[in-house]
Amino acid sequence: MRESIDENRQLLTRVEPLEGESISHFLGRFRREKGNKFSAPSGLGNVAGLGVVLARWEKFYFNPFPTHQELDALATVVELDAERLRQMLPPEDVEMKHSPIRLCGACYAQSVCHKIEWQFKKTVGCVGEARRRHRHQLRLLSKCPVCEKPFPVPALWVDGMCNRCFTPFAEMAQYQKHY
Numbered sequence: 001m002r003e004s005i006d007e008n009r010q011l012l013t014r015v016e017p018l019e020g021e022s023i024s025h026f027l028g029r030f031r032r033e034k035g036n037k038f039s040a041p042s043g044l045g046n047v048a049g050l051g052v053v054l055a056r057w058e059k060f061y062f063n064p065f066p067t068h069q070e071l072d073a074l075a076t077v078v079e080l081d082a083e084r085l086r087q088m089l090p091p092e093d094v095e096m097k098h099s100p101i102r103l104c105g106a107c108y109a110q111s112v113c114h115k116i117e118w119q120f121k122k123t124v125g126c127v128g129e130a131r132r133r134h135r136h137q138l139r140l141l142s143k144c145p146v147c148e149k150p151f152p153v154p155a156l157w158v159d160g161m162c163n164r165c166f167t168p169f170a171e172m173a174q175y176q177k178h179y
Contacts, residue, residue, distance in 0.1 A: 023088040025114035028155030058155040095121040100142035101151040105173030114154035138176035145175035
């Protein structure tokens, strides 16, 4: 098995995670990166020896919570430190909102990725830039404000826009309400 992983790793392109990026968004970007081309989470999961567990993670199902061994196995394949992968997960004691998928257009305009904290059950508004003493203070969106299509899981966000009406996520901030 070790030889198989090493052979597959040589063919994969490394992807740098973005600050605050959710594991779902990162895994989707990694799978689509030129040279990687995994059409489904199970393909990457098989290379990492994790099977279909990555499909659950892409949908924010972390019960049971990812183990150190699972994170180490994935880290080996994606060429990241397991602790860096851990940062893309919620804290173990934080409840997740699996659906609807939520978005802050203002944060997305600043950093084109889905933020893990948008899916925390306790999160209602933008907490993005809080570390820099600036908050957008906008309610999160749970569907496209133009055509009302719910957002797909972040692993499927390819072009940063609604896949029905093609409104860019970054432009959706104008439709968000302050809280």
